Amino acid sequence: MGVKKRISGCVAVANGVKLADVDVICSYPIRPYTGIMSELARMVADGELDAEFIHGEGEHAQLSVVYGASACGARAFTGSSGVGVTYAMEVYSPISGERLPLQMAIADRTLDPPGDFGSEHTDALCTRDQGWLQGWSSTPQEALDMTLMWYRIGEDPRVLLPQYSCQDGYFVSHILGEVEIPDAAQVKEFLPPYKNHHVLDVRRPQIIGAQIEPAMGPPLQYQRYQAVEGARQVIKQAHAEFAGIFGRSYDPFVEEYMTDDAEAAIFIQGAHAETAKTVARRLRNLGEKVGVVRLRVFRPYPTQEVRLALSKFKAVGVVDNSANFGIAGSSGVMLTEARTALYNLGDKVKTVGFVGGLGGEMITHDEFYRMFAKLKEIAKNGKTDRDGYWLPFEL
Numbered sequence: 001m002g003v004k005k006r007i008s009g010c011v012a013v014a015n016g017v018k019l020a021d022v023d024v025i026c027s028y029p030i031r032p033y034t035g036i037m038s039e040l041a042r043m044v045a046d047g048e049l050d051a052e053f054i055h056g057e058g059e060h061a062q063l064s065v066v067y068g069a070s071a072c073g074a075r076a077f078t079g080s081s082g083v084g085v086t087y088a089m090e091v092y093s094p095i096s097g098e099r100l101p102l103q104m105a106i107a108d109r110t111l112d113p114p115g116d117f118g119s120e121h122t123d124a125l126c127t128r129d130q131g132w133l134q135g136w137s138s139t140p141q142e143a144l145d146m147t148l149m150w151y152r153i154g155e156d157p158r159v160l161l162p163q164y165s166c167q168d169g170y171f172v173s174h175i176l177g178e179v180e181i182p183d184a185a186q187v188k189e190f191l192p193p194y195k196n197h198h199v200l201d202v203r204r205p206q207i208i209g210a211q212i213e214p215a216m217g218p219p220l221q222y223q224r225y226q227a228v229e230g231a232r233q234v235i236k237q238a239h240a241e242f243a244g245i246f247g248r249s250y251d252p253f254v255e256e257y258m259t260d261d262a263e264a265a266i267f268i269q270g271a272h273a274e275t276a277k278t279v280a281r282r283l284r285n286l287g288e289k290v291g292v293v294r295l296r297v298f299r300p301y302p303t304q305e306v307r308l309a310l311s312k313f314k315a316v317g318v319v320d321n322s323a324n325f326g327i328a329g330s331s332g333v334m335l336t337e338a339r340t341a342l343y344n345l346g347d348k349v350k351t352v353g354f355v356g357g358l359g360g361e362m363i364t365h366d367e368f369y370r371m372f373a374k375l376k377e378i379a380k381n382g383k384t385d386r387d388g389y390w391l392p393f394e395l
Contacts, residue, residue: 002182009172010035012140012179013105013165016147017077018049019187023194024069024076026054026062030084031117032169033107037079059084063091063104070100070162071208073199075151079105081169083112085123089130095162096131097220098208099197099227101154103147104132106166107173108270110323110359118360119168119271122322125298125333127164131224133231134164134299136270140177143167145248148182152191152238159231160197161224164299168271168321171362182246190245228300235297253302254309258284259291264375267310267338268319269295272356272363276319279368290372295334306341314379315350317371321357331355331388350378353388354395367391 007015013036017025025044027037043049052069056062059080066076080088085106095102106127110120121136128134133154137143143165150163167173198206212220236252243249257277259265266276273294280292293309293316295302310316318339320332329335331353342349354371356363374395378384389395 002180002186004178004180006176007140007179008035008174008176009137009140009143009167010107010174011039012144013147013167014039014043015179015181016144018043019182019184020075020148020151020191022051022077023074024052024054024066026056026065026076026078028056028059028062028080028084030081032109032173033079033081033105035173036105036107059088060091063088063095066102067091067095067098067100070095070102070196071098071200073194073196075194076102077105078102079107081107082109082115082123086111086126089127092127092130092132094209096224099160101151101160101162101194103150103154103163103165105147106164107169108166109169114359116360117170119171119362120321120323120358120360121166121270122324124164124166125322128299128333131228132162132164132299133228134166135297136166136168136295137172138168138271138273138294140172141179141248142250143172144179144181145242145246145250148187148191149238149242153231153234155194156234157197159227159234161227161231170360171271180248186245190242232300232302251296253295253297253305255294255296256309257292257294259293259309259312261289262291262313263289263379264315264317264372265291265293265310265313266317266319266368266371267293267295267334269298269334270321272319272321275363275365276368279365279372283372288372288376290375301337301341303341306338307345310338310342310349311345313349314382315352315375317375318351318353319363319371320353320355321363323355323358329353329387335388350382350384352378352384352386354391355388356391363391367395370395
C-alpha cells in the first residue's frame with residue numbers, strides 16, 4: 001500500500017515522474033503546468049530524485065533537449081501549457097517519427113487571446129495528429145497513475161511512441177485531491193527500465209533527424225500508423241496489469257457513469273466530467289434516465305469502444321472544451337470524432353454538440369442541467385434543430 005496525501009494534479013504528476021525514475025527533465029515556466037517543474041526541481045535539489053534537471057530557454061528548446069536525451073537512451077520528461085505547447089510544434093513530429101517514447105505533461109489553458117489560466121483543451125488538441133499517444137485525466141490520482149501508465153505503454157517495444165499526458169488547468173492541476181502515492185517496489189514491478197530501440201553512441205555513429213529522402217517517407221509514415229494502431233492492445237494490457245499490481249482499476253478507453261437504461265448521455269473528456277456526473281446523479285434521483293460517458297484516451301481514438309458505449313442512447317450531447325473555428329458541425333473535434341465513430345449506425349443515435357468552458361471558465365451545474373434538458377427533448381422528439389450550441393450564449 002502507498003501513502004495517501006492531499007495534493008494537486010501538478011504535484012501528483014511530479015510524484016509519478018519521481019516514481020518512474022526519470023533520467024532527464026527539461027523545464028520552461030508557463031502556468032498552470034509550472035507547478036510540476038517546481039516540485040520536480042525541489043525533489044532534485046533535496047536529493048529525492050537523481051535526475052538531470054535542465055532549464056530550457058523556451059518550449060522549442062525543451063522538446064529539443066528531451067528529444068536528444070531520449071535518443072541517447074534516457075527516460076525523459078517535459079511539459080507545457082497554452083501557447084507554450086504550440087511554440088514547440090515543430091519538434092513533435094520528429095520525436096514520434098524517430099520513435100522516442102518520452103513524455104510531455106500538458107496542463108491545459110486557453111491560447112492567446114484571451115490566454116486565460118484554466119481548462120480549455122485547445123492547446124493540447126492542436127497537437128493531436130503528431131503521432132503521439134494522448135489522453136486526459138480528470139483527478140489528481142488519475143494524473144499520477146497515467147504518468148506511470150503512459151511510460152509503460154509508450155516504451156513497450158510494440159509501440160515506442162511519445163505521450164501527451166493531459167490534465168485540465170486549474171481544475172486538476174491546482175485543486176487538491178486525495179492521492180495514494182504508490183510504493184516504489186510496486187512501480188518497479190509495473191514499469192521496467194527504459195530500453196530504446198537505438199541509442200546514440202559515439203562509438204557507433206548514425207544519423208537521425210527531421211529530413212530524410214522522399215522515398216523513405218511512405219514507409220516511415222506507415223510504420224507510425226501501425227505503431228499508433230498497435231498501441232490499442234498495449235493500452236488494454238497495461239490497464240489490466242496496473243489494476244492487478246496497484247488495486248486501482250480504470251476503463252482503458254471510455255468510462256461510463258450511470259448509463260444503465262439511460263436514454264440520453266453527455267459525452268465528454270477531462271475534469272468537467274466530474275461536474276457532469278454530479279448533475280447526472282441528481283437527475284437520476286429525480287427519475288431522469290441520463291448518464292455520462294468520459295473519453296479517457298483521445299489518441300489512438302477508440303472508435304469501436306465509443307461506438308459501443310454511445311450506440312445504446314437515443315440522444316448524445318458531445319461536449320467540446322475547445323475552440324475550433326469553422327469546423328464541421330460548428331462545435332469541435334469531440335463532436336466530429338464521435339459522429340465518425342457512430343457513422344455506420346445511420347440515424348439511430350441523435351448527436352448534438354455543446355461548446356463550453358472556454359477561456360478558463362468552468363462549465364457550471366446550470367449549464368449541464370440545460371444540456372440534459374435539451375437531450376431529453378431530442379430523445380423524446382427524435383430530431384435536432386441544429387448541430388451545436390455555444391454555451392452560455394446559445395442555450
